[in-house]
Each structure stands twice: as C-alpha cells, then as structure tokens.
Amino acid sequence: MNLIRSLTLRQLQIFVIASRLPSFARAAEELHLTQPAVSMQIRQLEEAIGMPLFERIARRLTLTEAGERLSHHASRILGEIKDAEDTMSSLAQADSGTIAVSIVSSATYFAPKLLALYSKQFPKVDVHFSVGNRETLLRLLQDNATDLAIMGRPPPELGTTAEPLAYHPHVIIAPVTHPLRNARRFDLQELAGDTFLLREPGSGTRAVTEHTFRQHLFTPARCVTLGSNETIKQAVMAGMGVSLISLHTLALELRTGEIALLDVNGTPVERTWQIVHLSSKQLSPTCVMFRRFLLEHAEPFLEQEYAKLMQPLSSATARRGRSAKREEKVERG
Incomplete structure (x- = not known):
C-alpha cells in the first residue's frame, strides 16, 4: 500500500x-458539493486504503475502526498543513521568521540598540547576529552563512549588493594629557613621534x-597591534599611544572625558556604514x-547619538562628513 x-x-x-456528520448529504451541504461527489471521493479513499471507513448503523453513518484511526491521522495532517500555511503567510507579511545578521566589531556599539528597536516593532522575528572583523564577515557572506552584514565597503569581486546606511567617521584619539589635545587643525606629521595603536590585520579599522x-605620506615612530577596540581604548587612556x-x-x-579627540587635518576620516548581502541571494x-x-x-x-561628540572637531569638517552618505546616494542614483 x-x-x-x-x-x-x-x-x-x-x-x-x-x-x-451523520450523513454524506450533510457533508455535501457543508462542502458545497453534491452527495454523489462526496460518496465518490470516500469510495476512492476506501479503495486506496483497502478497507471500509464507514458503516451504517440505525440509518446513521458511523466510522469503522479503520475510519477512527484514519480520522485521527487525517486531522493531524490537515492541521500541520494549516500551520504551514499560516507560517508562510506570516513570512510573506514579514512579521515573523528568522534573520541572520553579521556585524563588524565597531558596529557592536550601536547595532544592538537598532536591533532592540526593530524587535519592539516585530516581536515575532528572531534575529541572530554574530560579530567578527571585516575578513570574517566577508567569509560568512561568501559561504552564504549570513543573510545581511553591517560593515564598511566590501570588495567588488565578491559579488555583493551594498547600500550606504550612515556616515561613519574615524577620529584620532589620545590620552587627555596629550600636549596637542587643545591644538586646532594641525597636520598628522605632528604625531610622527607618537606610538600608534592599530587593530589586527583583516580589520576594517586597520585598513x-x-x-x-x-x-x-605618514610613518609613525612606532606601531603596536592590539586585538580589539576596547583594548585600544584602554591602552590610549593608559597613555600607551x-x-x-x-x-x-x-x-x-x-x-566621561576619559579620552581626547585630536583635531588633525583630514579628520574625521570619512567612511560609510554599509548594509551588504550576496547579489545572488534571494532575501526573504x-x-x-x-x-x-x-x-x-x-x-x-x-x-542623534553622536552629533554632540563631534563638537571638539571643526564644525565645517563635521558638516562635510555628515553629508557623505547623502552624496553617495546621489552618485549611486
């Protein structure tokens, strides 16, 4: 069978x-079919199973033992199909499901807050996010192991679709005791004698x-490589560089005033956060x-979160930086 x-x-x-129901006639009424049509479908089902499903007792249809058992399984099957239909409908409405998001470590300082805002609007969506440096995210994208990535500009040879999310300024930080803390618009060459603390190779910040x-055309006196933004910040506060x-x-x-921003010519370095996915990937x-x-x-x-933190730098540079994302959108358009 x-x-x-x-x-x-x-x-x-x-x-x-x-x-x-007590009769095929009543079933036909509920199904908006003719009684012969209902009888024919039941007969074909009985032939497929090889056993009778109904018997008539005192002019009333009653299930046989086979009918009782099939009724249980058939109800479960139809219920599962209804659940699947509801799930697909929810996905089509984008109010439930699962999303895998990967972010570079620098984005961990704001991305969870955005995810929290999203989760309040769409509580049925399960968002899984992982953190790594730029090189790790590129590998996840290439392996189709993540749906979306928040990062800097990906290499064009990977075959991704990227769209700018927001302006992403990079600034030079120093201990609050640094002699150039209050200097304005000085050249990077003035820091040639300082130790520069760098992220690891493969990091977007390092690049x-x-x-x-x-x-x-700058070469610092000494470079020290550290493995995370937190380690770099602690080292700067400790006076290492x-x-x-x-x-x-x-x-x-x-x-809290624990770190100083230096107003170096050419800073903030203008970069842009990107939302990235494989061009070949069909997003749900x-x-x-x-x-x-x-x-x-x-x-x-x-x-809103960071505008006030830019005030120690020249207002002209800050305004130019904040317009970078909008200009990039115009160029792409």
Whole structure:
C-alpha cells in the first residue's frame, strides 16, 4: 500500500468533514458539493486504503475502526498543513521568521540598540547576529552563512549588493594629557613621534588607518597591534599611544572625558556604514523588511547619538562628513 501516491488532500478534507456528520448529504451541504461527489471521493479513499471507513448503523453513518484511526491521522495532517500555511503567510507579511545578521566589531556599539528597536516593532522575528572583523564577515557572506552584514565597503569581486546606511567617521584619539589635545587643525606629521595603536590585520579599522597613513605620506615612530577596540581604548587612556578609531566606539569615553579627540587635518576620516548581502541571494520578505528598517533608522539614530561628540572637531569638517552618505546616494542614483 502506498498512500502517498494514492490519496489526495481533498479526499482527506472530505473524509474529516464526513466523519463528524451523520450523513454524506450533510457533508455535501457543508462542502458545497453534491452527495454523489462526496460518496465518490470516500469510495476512492476506501479503495486506496483497502478497507471500509464507514458503516451504517440505525440509518446513521458511523466510522469503522479503520475510519477512527484514519480520522485521527487525517486531522493531524490537515492541521500541520494549516500551520504551514499560516507560517508562510506570516513570512510573506514579514512579521515573523528568522534573520541572520553579521556585524563588524565597531558596529557592536550601536547595532544592538537598532536591533532592540526593530524587535519592539516585530516581536515575532528572531534575529541572530554574530560579530567578527571585516575578513570574517566577508567569509560568512561568501559561504552564504549570513543573510545581511553591517560593515564598511566590501570588495567588488565578491559579488555583493551594498547600500550606504550612515556616515561613519574615524577620529584620532589620545590620552587627555596629550600636549596637542587643545591644538586646532594641525597636520598628522605632528604625531610622527607618537606610538600608534592599530587593530589586527583583516580589520576594517586597520585598513582605514593604513590608507590614511599612505594618503598623508605618514610613518609613525612606532606601531603596536592590539586585538580589539576596547583594548585600544584602554591602552590610549593608559597613555600607551594614540589611535585612529571609529567615533561610534567612543560614546562612553567621550561623555566621561576619559579620552581626547585630536583635531588633525583630514579628520574625521570619512567612511560609510554599509548594509551588504550576496547579489545572488534571494532575501526573504522578513529580511527585506529588516533591511528597509535599517536603511530608514540607522542614520537618524547615529546622528542623534553622536552629533554632540563631534563638537571638539571643526564644525565645517563635521558638516562635510555628515553629508557623505547623502552624496553617495546621489552618485549611486
């Protein structure tokens, strides 16, 4: 017996309705079918199973033992299908489901707050996010192990779709005792005698720092590589050196006055947060909605959180930096 090939869902639907009613005539009324049509479907189902499902006792249809057992299984099957239908409908409406998001470590200082805002609006969506440096995120994207990534600009050869989320300034920080703390618009060469604290190779922050050094033809007296933004900040506060780092990692230290921003020509270094996914990936409706949420909310959120922290730097540079994302959108358009 191969029921999968023999019976149909329509037969199961008709059988379940008929099993609850005293006659095929009543079942036909509820199903908006003719009585012969109902009888034919039940007969075909009985032939597929090889046993009678109904018997007539005192002019009333009653289930046989086989009918009783099939009724239980048929109801479960139809219930599972209804659950699947509801799940697919929810996904199509983008109000439930699962999303895998990967973020670079510099984004951990603001991304969880945005995820919390999103979760309040869409409590049924389960967002899983992982953290790594830029190199790790590129590998996750390449392996199709993540839906979306929040990072800097990905390499074009990876075949990704990227759209700017928000302006992402990088600034030079120093101990509060640094002699140039209150100096205005001085050249990077003035820091040639300082120790520069760098992120590890493969980090987006490391790439920005090295690009800035090349752009200014700058070589620091000494470099020390450290493995995280937190370690760099602690080392700067301890007086070990200076560093070029994302402004978005510095909210607490700048508010408490534990770290100084240096007003170096060419800073803030203008970069942009990107929301990235593989071009070949078909995003689910839930992912599309989440991506749209980030595109709408990330820039206003970061502006509100970090605008005051930019005040130690020249207002002209800050204004130019904050317009970077908008200019990039115009160029892309």
